[in-house]
Amino acid sequence: MPIEPASLAERVLKGERRAIARLITLLENRDPAAQEPLAQLYSHAGRAWLIGVTGPPGAGKSSLVDVLVTTMRRDGLTVGVVAVDPSSPFSGGAILGDRIRMKSHAADSGVFIRSMSSRGHLGGLALATKAACRVLDAAGFDVIVVETVGVGQSEVEIAQSADTTLLVMPPNLGDGIQAIKAGIMEVPDLFVINKADLPGAQAAANEIRSALALEPPGDWDPPVLLAQSTAPSLEASQLSEVWQAIRRHREFLESSGELARRRAQTLREEVIQDVTGRLLDLIRREADSPLFDSVTQDLQARRMVPQEAADRLLERLAACLHREEVRK
Amino acid sequence: MPIEPASLAERVLKGERRAIARLITLLENRDPAAQEPLAQLYSHAGRAWLIGVTGPPGAGKSSLVDVLVTTMRRDGLTVGVVAVDPSSPFSGGAILGDRIRMKSHAADSGVFIRSMSSRGHLGGLALATKAACRVLDAAGFDVIVVETVGVGQSEVEIAQSADTTLLVMPPNLGDGIQAIKAGIMEVPDLFVINKADLPGAQAAANEIRSALALEPPGDWDPPVLLAQSTAPSLEASQLSEVWQAIRRHREFLESSGELARRRAQTLREEVIQDVTGRLLDLIRREADSPLFDSVTQDLQARRMVPQEAADRLLERLAACLHREEVRK
Numbered sequence: 001m002p003i004e005p006a007s008l009a010e011r012v013l014k015g016e017r018r019a020i021a022r023l024i025t026l027l028e029n030r031d032p033a034a035q036e037p038l039a040q041l042y043s044h045a046g047r048a049w050l051i052g053v054t055g056p057p058g059a060g061k062s063s064l065v066d067v068l069v070t071t072m073r074r075d076g077l078t079v080g081v082v083a084v085d086p087s088s089p090f091s092g093g094a095i096l097g098d099r100i101r102m103k104s105h106a107a108d109s110g111v112f113i114r115s116m117s118s119r120g121h122l123g124g125l126a127l128a129t130k131a132a133c134r135v136l137d138a139a140g141f142d143v144i145v146v147e148t149v150g151v152g153q154s155e156v157e158i159a160q161s162a163d164t165t166l167l168v169m170p171p172n173l174g175d176g177i178q179a180i181k182a183g184i185m186e187v188p189d190l191f192v193i194n195k196a197d198l199p200g201a202q203a204a205a206n207e208i209r210s211a212l213a214l215e216p217p218g219d220w221d222p223p224v225l226l227a228q229s230t231a232p233s234l235e236a237s238q239l240s241e242v243w244q245a246i247r248r249h250r251e252f253l254e255s256s257g258e259l260a261r262r263r264a265q266t267l268r269e270e271v272i273q274d275v276t277g278r279l280l281d282l283i284r285r286e287a288d289s290p291l292f293d294s295v296t297q298d299l300q301a302r303r304m305v306p307q308e309a310a311d312r313l314l315e316r317l318a319a320c321l322h323r324e325e326v327r328k
Numbered sequence: 329m330p331i332e333p334a335s336l337a338e339r340v341l342k343g344e345r346r347a348i349a350r351l352i353t354l355l356e357n358r359d360p361a362a363q364e365p366l367a368q369l370y371s372h373a374g375r376a377w378l379i380g381v382t383g384p385p386g387a388g389k390s391s392l393v394d395v396l397v398t399t400m401r402r403d404g405l406t407v408g409v410v411a412v413d414p415s416s417p418f419s420g421g422a423i424l425g426d427r428i429r430m431k432s433h434a435a436d437s438g439v440f441i442r443s444m445s446s447r448g449h450l451g452g453l454a455l456a457t458k459a460a461c462r463v464l465d466a467a468g469f470d471v472i473v474v475e476t477v478g479v480g481q482s483e484v485e486i487a488q489s490a491d492t493t494l495l496v497m498p499p500n501l502g503d504g505i506q507a508i509k510a511g512i513m514e515v516p517d518l519f520v521i522n523k524a525d526l527p528g529a530q531a532a533a534n535e536i537r538s539a540l541a542l543e544p545p546g547d548w549d550p551p552v553l554l555a556q557s558t559a560p561s562l563e564a565s566q567l568s569e570v571w572q573a574i575r576r577h578r579e580f581l582e583s584s585g586e587l588a589r590r591r592a593q594t595l596r597e598e599v600i601q602d603v604t605g606r607l608l609d610l611i612r613r614e615a616d617s618p619l620f621d622s623v624t625q626d627l628q629a630r631r632m633v634p635q636e637a638a639d640r641l642l643e644r645l646a647a648c649l650h651r652e653e654v655r656k
Contacts, residue, residue, distance in 0.1 A: 035635060038633075038635075039633040039635060039636075042630060042633040042634070043630040043633075045630075046630065172500075260628070263628065264624050264625075264627075264628050267624060267627045267628060267634065267637075268615060268620075268624050268627075270634055271615070271623070271627070271634055271637040271638050271641060272611055272612070272615050272641075274634065274635070274638040275611055275638050275641045275642055275645070276607075276608065276611060278638070278642065279604075279607050279611075279642075279645075280604065283600055283603055283604060283607075284600070287596060287599070287600050292596075295599070296592050296595060296596050297592075299592075299595045299596075299599070300588070300591065300592050300595060302370060302371040302373075302374065305366075305367040305370040306370070306595065306598055306599055306602065307363060307366075307367060307602070308367075309595075309599040310599050310602040310603050310606070313599060313600075313603045314603055314606065314607075314649065317603070317607075317649065318646070318649035318650055321642065321645065321646035321649055321650075322646055322649075322650055
């Protein structure tokens with residue numbers, strides 16, 4: 001029995017888990033049937049606190065999120081988790097293990113955990129993930145945690161569009177800190193050196209602190225915390241420190257007026273991403289047309305220069321846009 | 329005395345170093361004056377062999393390129409090097425050191441070395457770098473080496489648009505191998521484990537080989553080589569092994585007809601990138617207009633849903649394209 005899109009939004013608003021899961025699947029599949037319920041839910045979203053957690057593979061993000069969720073639940077908050085999963089055929093085992101560990105919350109109706117696959121549609125992933133967070137937000141969850149592997153640019157962007165962004169690093173910092181130093185990655189709101197029982201954790205924290213000391217001073221100084229989310233004896237105090245820092249950051253954003261500015265910026269970027277994605281689809285479609293094959297042949301035979309080819313393609317796009325052929 | 333663009337192309341074709349440097353600077357600054365000479369040079373390019381060298385920071389790419397250039401010169405080949413430099417204020421020291429070491433070729437008229445800054449124009453960098461390679465190609469250099477730090481996506485793309493792509497890794501593989509395993513980065517034509525005097529080099533090579541064994545078999549099996557480009561006693565034989573592998577790859581591409589296919593694909597991608605870049609500029613310009621501020625306000629007040637805002641922006645773009653406002 002097919003679900004009517006109209007009733008899907010109503011059921012999400014009531015917090016029905018099957019309706020939430022169904023709508024996120026539609027979003028993940030880029031099914032046009034998702035658009036109407038998503039539009040209906042939009043005016044109900046914007047109440048949840050959005051936390052982005054990113055970091056390199058092996059930093060222990062899932063374990064950290066797992067323990068953080070427990071901490072948040074103790075504070076009486078309901079939590080939605082959206083985990084962007086690189087779906088590697090190689091790392092499948094580890095990811096499966098992480099998801100199984102997250103099952104400690106499976107029986108808790110105050111927690112909703114959802115993985116989203118990044119394979120195959122890197123371009124649309126950021127939009128689909130943001131939309132999934134919006135669904136959970138409209139469904140009434142107090143906190144939404146979006147967990148991404150900080151490898152692909154779009155995955156880093158997802159985490160950076162949150163209200164509070166955590167960068168989780170292993171004690172051997174690797175390329176992540178280089179990316180920040182090189183200005184490629186924005187400075188997160190909070191650093192967590194995870195697996196702090198491994199050697200070098202304190203040195204790593206100091207390295208990050210010295211790199212931060214060279215940044216222009218802002219109104220918020222990103223704390224650099226140590227955590228050990230796999231050792232039950234230590235987790236409580238350290239993770240509570242992470243949770244306190246997240247709450248301090250929230251208070252800072254709210255009291256400074258920075259929250260409204262940041263959210264406006266994020267919405268603006270979302271619209272730009274959507275438009276860019278639609279145009280990229282159109283460019284690919286036109287570039288795959290037989291007409292463009294002859295352009296490529298002329299280019300290769302050096303009868304046409306690349307600038308001319310680009311002009312030709314733009315003319316085609318203008319004609320398509322004029323005929324409103326942009327797939328929504 | 330300003331240089332006439334018409335004469336600039338002629339002087340580049342004669343191999344005049346000052347003209348080459350001048351035109352690459354125009355490209356780097358996205359100066360419209362570069363377009364005419366670039367178009368004039370296009371029919372003269374396509375003869376050089378393009379080698380892309382990428383890898384994480386600290387893998388020793390510059391040292392490897394330095395020694396490779398010496399090897400190529402011994403074979404009587406002229407070499408152009410385009411080094412994409414992340415211009416980090418932090419890594420400035422190391423980069424300066426690398427460039428100074430490259431000065432071993434400074435007195436050699438058969439070598440032209442040029443750094444391109446990636447700061448500030450990540451979007452246009454790939455196009456500017458490709459254009460710089462094309463200038464050196466038209467100027468008659470036999471081999472062009474383009475060296476990029478494999479951190480940003482556009483930098484990886486630059487290296488991957490070469491005829492032969494080398495991925496240089498330190499013995500502690502870090503995130504690079506994860507990116508390949510996750511399918512985010514394409515498999516290069518050749519792996520080099522550099523700093524092979526450090527522990528773990530052989531294990532790293534084996535790890536890559538086992539990862540490759542899981543890839544679908546192709547016509548070219550990427551060799552995994554060890555190198556130690558800083559130890560003068562060892563460099564000769566190992567680097568010659570790298571150079572032999574590059575030459576074998578070239579023979580493979582030429583004899584299999586893969587070269588024509590790969591270059592057609594690269595040209596096509598270049599045109600798509602150019603068009604995408606111009607459209608992104610246009611999207612940013614329109615999104616920065618006061619008209620769009622009111623859209624953002626409506627979004628934030630939840631009087632408008634993001635899909636509607638995207639439709640509005642697309643309508644504006646269609647109007648701009650129709651009026652041919654796309655900056656060239």
